[in-house]
Amino acid sequence: MFDSLKEKLGKFKDDVEEEADEPEPDAEPEDAAVESDGDAADAPAADASEEPDDAGDPEVNPKGDSLTERAKLFASGQAKITEAELEEPLEQLEFALLEGDVEMSVARDIVEQLREELVGTARAQVKTGEIVVEEAIGNALLDVIDVGGMDFDEEIAAHEKPITIIFTGVNGVGKTTTIAKLGKYLDDRGYDVVLANGDTYRAGANEQLQEHADTLDLKLISHEQGGDPAAVIYDAVEYAEANEVDVVLGDTAGRLHTADDLMAQLEKIDRVVGPDMTIFADEAVAGQDATHRAKQFNDAAEIDGVVLTKADADSQGGAAISIAEVTGKPILFLGTGQGYDDLETFDPEVIVERLTE
Numbered sequence: 001m002f003d004s005l006k007e008k009l010g011k012f013k014d015d016v017e018e019e020a021d022e023p024e025p026d027a028e029p030e031d032a033a034v035e036s037d038g039d040a041a042d043a044p045a046a047d048a049s050e051e052p053d054d055a056g057d058p059e060v061n062p063k064g065d066s067l068t069e070r071a072k073l074f075a076s077g078q079a080k081i082t083e084a085e086l087e088e089p090l091e092q093l094e095f096a097l098l099e100g101d102v103e104m105s106v107a108r109d110i111v112e113q114l115r116e117e118l119v120g121t122a123r124a125q126v127k128t129g130e131i132v133v134e135e136a137i138g139n140a141l142l143d144v145i146d147v148g149g150m151d152f153d154e155e156i157a158a159h160e161k162p163i164t165i166i167f168t169g170v171n172g173v174g175k176t177t178t179i180a181k182l183g184k185y186l187d188d189r190g191y192d193v194v195l196a197n198g199d200t201y202r203a204g205a206n207e208q209l210q211e212h213a214d215t216l217d218l219k220l221i222s223h224e225q226g227g228d229p230a231a232v233i234y235d236a237v238e239y240a241e242a243n244e245v246d247v248v249l250g251d252t253a254g255r256l257h258t259a260d261d262l263m264a265q266l267e268k269i270d271r272v273v274g275p276d277m278t279i280f281a282d283e284a285v286a287g288q289d290a291t292h293r294a295k296q297f298n299d300a301a302e303i304d305g306v307v308l309t310k311a312d313a314d315s316q317g318g319a320a321i322s323i324a325e326v327t328g329k330p331i332l333f334l335g336t337g338q339g340y341d342d343l344e345t346f347d348p349e350v351i352v353e354r355l356t357e
Ligand SMILES: Nc1nc2c(ncn2[C@@H]2O[C@H](COP(=O)(O)OP(=O)(O)OP(=O)(O)O)[C@@H](O)[C@H]2O)c(=O)[nH]1
Pocket: 170, 171, 172, 173, 174, 175, 176, 177, 178, 208, 254, 309, 310, 311, 312, 313, 334, 335, 336, 337, 338, 342
């Protein structure tokens, strides 16, 4: 999972460490003078304990001395990584992220945060303490994926029952399978679950969900094909109330005659049923398409979180990295296979650890 993304981040780390490993060979005296005026770019002069006041004074430390000064700082481990040295590795990383289907604004945020965190870091620290670059990468990733934090288990436990969860997303991405997986997940945790088929548009949708319901021994509420999806989910909520069922999991259509029809239908379900939670499902492998769809669906019927399916088949991680920041809503689960238990809670810290280890 996300192997290619991991490789790209690893390459950035190697590139920066390589830069730190070499003295600044082409540091022109003039550059040095300019940098010492810049923001963190040449902070060593200020950090050096000896003669801090004289370091930038041309009388005491004329331009011609600054290379010697730099060599001294390098030897003492106090020299710092400059913005110029990071330029190429950062550019390459941004390109690699875009190539991996990371949304442009997200790739830029990651690169900017890395620049901010790494410029001015002591070279010696980067060279020897591998953890520095790794941590900077981790922080930049966490910043974009740890968004809108919601603990799904806590939310379910704390919420008044029944709790109604609606799933949105286009056809074929694994939405129905995800509902079945989540039904089992909740059933395993002691909740009574009822499924509702709000996809009254697609032929065979009832049978597909019924098959899952039978396998998992869950109740399914469905109407005839062509019926009103809001009515199906409403019925399921009534059933849950009458039978002390804890959770209603409602599927919705992933495609109608037009995208406008689909969005109008979702808005109607929102209005009539007033779901407690709306989860958008899409496939990780769809990359930027998934990110854009998440935004579109969120605009039509506000989502509370995302399930990214088929993460097991996704090496790029573009959607996984982008979707939370673009929608402002957290990824709750990753689908990691076709089995009912192939559902992994999305823990940003664990994901970052996996990507940077
Ligand atoms: N590898 C992998 N396959 C998955 C995952 N989730 C679902 N699938 C497969 O994706 C295919 C489509 O899943 P469905 O649940 O039928 O998709 P859907 O979104 O409901 O699509 P429709 O039923 O057409 O609306 C099935 O073959 C699933 O087994 C996953 O996390 N990993």
